[in-house]
Amino acid sequence: MGTWVTIVAPFISGLKNVTEIQCDKEGRLKSLMDKISEINLQSGSYAISGFFEAPSVFYKVAHDCMKSKEIQALLEDKSTEFDAVVSAPIYADAAGIYLAHRFKASSVMYLSIQASLPTLDHFMNQPHNPSYMQSIFSPYQTDMNFIQRTGNVLLSYLTRCLFEWAKRYLSTKIIDLMKNTSLTFHFGHPLLLDGNKAIAQNTIYLGMMNCQEPDFNKNMDPDIKKFMDEAEYGVVYVSFGTFLQSSLMSEEYRQIFIKAFSKLKQRVIWKWETEVMEDTPTNLLLKKWLPQKEILAHPNLKLFVSHAGQSSFQETLCFQKPALFIPVQGDQRQNAYEGVKKGMGLVIPYQELREDDFLSSMESLLQNSNYTQNAQHWGALVMDQINRPLDRAVWWMEYVIRHKPCHHFVQPFHKLNFIQRNLIDVYGFLTLILGLIIYVNFKIIQCCIHRCSRRRQKSVNTKVFLKAIGVDKDVTSQPRERIREATDTFKIGIEHEAKGQLKVMKGFPMKIHLKPVPIESLHVYHARKTPHAFKGASYNSKLEGKSGVLRYPSIQKIKASSVDEFCSGTDKVLSGIAGAKKLADDILIFGRDSDELLSRISNVFARCEIWGIVLSKEVSTL
Structure with a gap:
């Protein structure tokens, strides 16, 4: 059929x-x-x-x-x-x-x-x-x-x-x-x-x-066959394929080819579409059409100078010949570099062609048998097919x-x-899930570390300071001198920030706040970073006079016109709080100046035992 x-x-x-x-x-x-x-x-x-x-x-x-x-x-x-x-x-x-x-x-x-x-x-x-x-x-x-x-x-x-x-x-x-x-x-x-x-x-x-069997009698002109048969040192075949016409090249490039060919002892066959050229060397034969398979299959063919087109590249392997590739456009460069990788040839891009490089490359390929052996090796591999x-x-x-x-x-x-097609949506989804898992685990670990640290460092912000001023002694005895001595020992400085709104204690975790402007009343807060320590306590958005992002719950704001009234009010408030003995917080104290601040510190520390706050004698690990 x-x-x-x-x-x-x-x-x-x-x-x-x-x-x-x-x-x-x-x-x-x-x-x-x-x-x-x-x-x-x-x-x-x-x-x-x-x-x-x-x-x-x-x-x-x-x-x-x-x-x-x-x-x-x-x-x-x-x-x-x-x-x-x-x-x-x-x-x-x-x-x-x-x-x-x-x-x-x-x-x-x-x-x-x-x-x-x-x-x-x-x-x-x-x-x-x-x-x-x-x-x-x-x-x-x-x-x-x-x-x-x-x-x-x-x-x-x-x-x-x-x-x-x-x-x-x-x-x-x-x-x-x-x-x-x-x-x-x-x-x-x-x-x-x-x-x-x-x-x-x-x-x-x-x-x-x-890659078909060559037919010399049918496809090869007698003059070409004779030219190749009588070549004592072999033949170099030059062709740039069907679409790239060698006759269109500039005079500069033509001279590069002519001068290089004239210095070879081998004969050269060049596909030249006009078959006419001035100053043609005696070893050069020009033809507008050539039977490429028969020429490559001829035993006297020693070198193929090619543009590395797909068909020419494969025919080079078919007939196992070394080649000098001069790629011009399209896929030719990739084919040429593949030939170099296989060890069966060299490459000179047409744009980089120079007479010395051209001649030396041809001589290297003609004299070094490794290129021929590699061409034979790879030719045998690609031709060995199941059908x-x-x-x-x-x-x-x-x-x-x-x-x-x-x-x-x-x-x-x-x-x-x-x-x-590239699984970007899948990878994105899995990355999001993994990120959420990591974030949740991080927050859990962070919370556990924080809670363990709070327990281990009970009264951590007051321990070392009170140890320094001697909690085993009568804290009412010379409080100012002891406090000053402690502040010097721990390099605590009471300073005024810009605009005079806040003081900062440096070099120690205890926080001592000084607001240098007049205030109406005396305030003391037992501030906790864990609000749930005081059941039912309200949550302040921000402490007056305290800059930053920390937020503290307030027990109750105590207003007093004197130190005694302040202390008695504090006693009353603390005595009604369940778990007051477990307080482990910063005692934030406001004062108009350092003397007033130290006085209030003395009074507060002196009444700690009355309030039911147990002061540890351990030295903090901080």
Whole structure:
């Protein structure tokens, strides 16, 4: 049973037994490729403008393609059926995506590059992790350090932004249809570049599919074969692929090549599109088209000077030849560095090409057999496959035809947004729970430590001070002298703060407050940091004359016109409080000056025993 094949492409290939429809009769794509190539080869810089121009060109080509009479005839013919539509995505093959949907056919993507393009990875169900997967525009090699990984992340993001900008040419429906890809043919190999990445089960590697047996008699011109057969020291083959035309390079770059080639004893075959060049060295053969497989397979081929395009890079491995890679644009840099990593070649970016470096690199590759041995080693590894890539492609294509439209291959990956796909919501929730657990445990431990400390340091703010003034003696005897002696011993200073509102005692945990302005009455508070010590006590928002954030409960404000009245009032209040013997608090005393303050301290301390406050003779650990 045969298969009816229709090819819709910008160029007519002339293949037999297929129907071909040319969709770019005006040559927009060729003009764009020539423009990018000329800018790159002339100036030695990347044609950034070309990449921004590309989306509109692709859109116009796809639009004209859909409007062509050939495609319209297929769409209008109700009997026309297709089982599968194969698209080659770059920015997005809108026409191919739509046709697969229109004919209810399996949508198949064919990706001809292996370097990671974040946007295509996403739409073809492939995970993209910039921590180890270089973006197609990334200048970095594998095993990136921190700075390189940061740069790679930014490049991946910018690449994604480029696609977001290009999406203005596409409808939302087309973008959604891209997510329904049934199968992806990937022209890569698991041993090359980031081939060790996780892939979806509907991604089929077809790397080395272009590695076919050479036919010297059929494909190689006699003059080329003779030129290579008679090369005593071997041949150097130079080609920059199909789209990069060497004949477009500037005179400066052409001279670099010519001068370097003239100093080699090997013969050189160069793909030069015009086949005409002034001052051509005698060892140089120019051809506008060359049978690359046959040339690489020739036993006299010693070195391949290549732009490191995907096909050329794989053919270098197929025929196990060392290479000097001169990447110019796109994925070529990544391919080139992969060749260096495999030890089968060297790399000189086109923008950095100099005659001395070019010549020395070629001589090193020609003279050092390690490059050839590494090329043979890796070539054998990548070519050792369970079956031929072409056979795999045919089997899987027939599979999607048999089971169209193969929606069982579509991944749930596309149903998740960025936050869900990267588990940011899950990690955030777990972090919140963990934070709450840590906070609650911290508060519990803090509370336990505080309560234990309060018990262990009963009367802690008065103990040491009273010990210093002699609580085992008659505290009424010479109180002022003893208090002054204690304040000197503990370096307690009674000072006035700015604006004269508060005094501070320094160097000791006991708090002595002095308010230097006139006050109406004498106040004493047994202040606790634990309000529940006094049942039913009210909670003051802030002590008068006390700055800061501490809040104390007040027992009762005692107003008196004399010291005796003050002391008797205090006795009365304290005698009615349950658990007064367990008081372990700061005694905050206000006075108009230091003499009045010391007098009140003496009276309060002298009456501690009457109040039922047990004064410990232990020395505090503070």
